[in-house]
Amino acid sequence: MTENKYKFNLPTSNNGTINIPLIEGNTLFVLGANGVGKSTLMHNLFSQNSNHAKRILAHRQTWFTDNAMNMTASQKKQTENSIKSTNSQIYSRWKDDYSQARTSLSIFDLINSENIRARNIADAVDGDNIELAKEHSRDQAPIQAINELFAISNIPIKIILGKDEQLFASKNGSEPYSIAELSDGERNALLIGADVLTTEPNSLIILDEPERHLHRSIISPLLTSLFRKRTDCVFVISTHDIHLPIDYQESSTLLVRSCQWVGKRIKDWDADLITADFGIPNSIKTDILGSKRELLFVEGQSTSLDRQIYQLIYPNVSVIPQGNCREVEKAVNGIKKTDNIHWINAYGLIDTDDRTPEQIQSLLEKSIVAIPFYSVEALYYHLHIIQEVANKISELTGQEASTLYQNATANIISDISQHKERLCSRLCEKKLRNDIMSSLPKHRDIQARGQFNLTFDLNTVLQNEEALFVGLVNDNNQLELLTRYPIRETQVLNRIASGLGLTKEQYENSVRKLILDKTEIKEFYRTLLQPLTELME
Structure with missing residues (x-):
């Protein structure tokens, strides 16, 4: 991966030519009103990177003719070549001769990626390589990823691959129905998710106006989750919604204000690049008005x-x-x-x-x-949740859940014990910083012109915490050790996951899927976070 792989050279009337860095794992929002030349700008970006870019058009068709593969592999290849040629033409920014074919390709790619995963598992089993089969099975299935995206994005839909390679949807546990019957917004979210998840690795993904047909309470978490799942790609998002780059503060933003035309061609743009480390200026932040x-x-x-x-x-x-x-x-x-x-x-x-x-x-x-937790890892690696993940693996593989749980938790005490001083000092650091910030003199104290002194006996502070740590270890209090200290700085998390036969990422995916699939897990967490749950209710 190099910074020079992707090109985005933008002639501007105010800053000369801007060479915008596009780096895999990063996101650029192109923000501007109607008529400032965003569509032409995005077309130029695609033309500069057509060999390794996918463009998801603003005027994309969101309805399906059916819910299954309706083309052969050779037809798919031919259609892709035709679309690639069309995308290079300037008229593609307002006209699409392949709108129906694009939706068919999205469905083809989603179903095909599911089939490829299944074939990989089957081939490994046929080759008597059970470990490889297990490894393939732990990779998140594309449709499972879509369903996770939907849940995080407040869309109560579950996508199901049925017989004859047809895609169905179920809403809040309803009887399955064709994805062609989804609402405009639901179909748009499905198409965006399918297109992004099935894009070739190390690609430039150009997405025009993702907010079309979607409420911002849906599109913001949907995009964020897609960014997280495709860190091997670079995203350029054209949007009218100023809240999207605000929501994703790690992104850079290209503010496009106007453009200058010479005949039928745009000569340059009035634009400024605001990189991620500068953030979004207050001038484009607006108060959120409207519905509660x-x-x-x-x-x-x-x-x-x-x-x-x-x-x-x-x-x-x-x-x-x-x-x-x-x-x-x-x-x-x-x-x-x-x-x-x-x-x-x-x-x-x-x-x-x-x-x-x-x-x-x-x-x-x-x-x-x-x-009462040091960090969010305490939710993911709570003993009850470790047991639930072990139970789920047992259902799928036939392994004993009790053995899996024992393997996952056997080394918690010994692993944490090795880091007593560092874990205790880190906890003390957070406490002392909190004490210092809350004890700082206020303006009235300063006006009184007195003395301000704040002293800590650091030896005593650390000794007291270490004594508590030793007590928890002696009592074999795994739960308190996992929740009280910064366990992410130890090998504990990886050891828990590997004890279940998973990687850390696979384990955390499994926890999120449990929340999706089991109401009682969601209720467990809501009870664990009872003060917040009560406050919201």
Whole structure:
């Protein structure tokens, strides 16, 4: 992978020619109003990278003629070549001669990728390579990935591959029906998901106006999840929705304001590139007005574990990562102070960081819940959840669930014990930083012109925490050790997953699928997060 693989050279009237870096794993939003030349710009981008790019058009057809493969492999290849030729023509930015064929290709690729996975497993079994078969079976199936995307994106639809290679949908557990009967928005989400998930590795994915037919409470988590699943690709998203790049703060943004035409050709654009480390300027951020929304601000980044699991536990809430606890507090407090100009319910979720009961209660009164965990890993690697994953693997493979659970948890104490001083010091660090921030003098203290001193006996602080750590180890208190300390900094997580025959990523995918499939798992988490659940209810 190199920065020079993808080209995006943009002539501008204000900054000369901008060479926009496109790097796999990164996202660029192209933001601008109607008539500023975004469609031509995106066409030029595709033309510069046509050998390794997929373009998902804004004027794409969202309806299906049927719900099955309706072309042969040779017909598919021929159609793809014709579409590639058409995409290079300037008229493709407003006209599409292959709109119906594109939807057929999307369905073909989705079903075919499912079949390829099944054949890989079967070939390994036929070759008596059971370990390879298990490895292939642990790769997330494409349709399973689609269903996870739907759940995270607040779409109550489950896609099913039925007999004769036909795709069906089930809504909230209903009887299966053809995907052709889905709503416009549901079909659009399915097509976007299928196109992105089946794109060749290391590709440039150009997506025009993904918000068409989709409410922003759906498109934002849908895109974020697709970015996470295709980190081997680079995304360029053309949109009118200024909230999309705001929601995905790790992205860069190309602000397109106008363009200059010479005859039938655009000469240049009035545009500015705002890279990810600059963020989105306040001038394009607007207050969210309109219908009432539920917002949950959490720690972490947009592609971190936090957003993924909380969106599944609370599917009717928009989950917005804010980095750290101070940013979460700032976001919630900022909305609470301006509740006279909008209709938003905002909540915050942060780690306890050994806060006092008084501090926790004070935060709760501000709609911010401090959960008794060091980090979100405590939710994924809770002992009850490890047992549930073991049970699921047992159902699929016939292995003893008790043996799997024992293998997964056998080394928790010994693995954590090796890192006593570091784990305890990291916990103390978070606590002390919290104490320091909450103890800083206020402006009235400064006006009083007195002395400000803050002293800690660090030896005593660390010794007290180490004594607690030793007590938990001696009591074999696995659950408290997993929840209290930064276990992601040890080999514990990988050892738990490998004890179940999984990688860490496969284990975490399994946890999210459990939340999708089993109501009781979702309720377990909602009970575990009871203060937040009660606050929202």
